[in-house]
Amino acid sequence: MTTAPRIGITTSITTDGSSPERAFVNSTYIRAVQQAGGLPILLPPQLEPWARQALHEMIDGLLLTGGGDVDPAQFHETPHEKTSDVSRERDGLELDLARRAVDRAVPLLAICRGLQVLNVALGGSLVQDIPTETSSTVDHSQKARQKTARDEPVHPVKVADGTRLAAILGGPEVEVNSFHHQALKRLGRGLKPVAWAPDDTVEGVEMPQARALVVGVQWHPEELVDRDPAARSLFRALVEAAAAARR
Numbered sequence: 001m002t003t004a005p006r007i008g009i010t011t012s013i014t015t016d017g018s019s020p021e022r023a024f025v026n027s028t029y030i031r032a033v034q035q036a037g038g039l040p041i042l043l044p045p046q047l048e049p050w051a052r053q054a055l056h057e058m059i060d061g062l063l064l065t066g067g068g069d070v071d072p073a074q075f076h077e078t079p080h081e082k083t084s085d086v087s088r089e090r091d092g093l094e095l096d097l098a099r100r101a102v103d104r105a106v107p108l109l110a111i112c113r114g115l116q117v118l119n120v121a122l123g124g125s126l127v128q129d130i131p132t133e134t135s136s137t138v139d140h141s142q143k144a145r146q147k148t149a150r151d152e153p154v155h156p157v158k159v160a161d162g163t164r165l166a167a168i169l170g171g172p173e174v175e176v177n178s179f180h181h182q183a184l185k186r187l188g189r190g191l192k193p194v195a196w197a198p199d200d201t202v203e204g205v206e207m208p209q210a211r212a213l214v215v216g217v218q219w220h221p222e223e224l225v226d227r228d229p230a231a232r233s234l235f236r237a238l239v240e241a242a243a244a245a246r247r
């Protein structure tokens, strides 16, 4: 049997009423975890509580992936007209897994929606639509520009000196891709913002008081691993922390 650290990867669920209902996740997450030496274990929203618990106890690290918007009811707001692709099942799974990971010192990497889930799980709130709720002129939604590849950086991110994220990324600035129309607003308990886009949108958080690695980024490093050593470092940091924390 392999000794590779077991990395739980959360998946999406269809929300458009299409039949049959499916669980799915972009292949790039699964490849990036394996490239870093982790054994991927997919965690779909269809898991029943007993199975969710059993798999949580089995994993050495957790990757919260990108996807649709978190239900604003989770942070006591009504939905903005641009809020979409909401799944109560997925929110339920991921909010629970994020809290359990923090409570039980399971190393955690949160990407895009995952960062937003982590923030809401810890009592934070979200900007529900950057273009209509802020005066930002930064392009955070490159999929709107159809000729831009998913691995093409579209804005810089400044990373605070002396932080865990800066150590992982290997420098004070990275060029990132961007596929989000929401952003962190009020920060969740214990989360420290450590990276920002030029419009001051939070692009990275960590948790200095956590007993294990807790890092969240608003961009999509899983799309960048073939061209960007900093993106590979994020997955390696998760897998190494998972190996060290193995129960």
Ligand SMILES: [Mn+2]
Pocket: 139, 140, 155, 177, 178, 179, 180, 197, 203, 218, 219
């Ligand atoms: Mn962005």
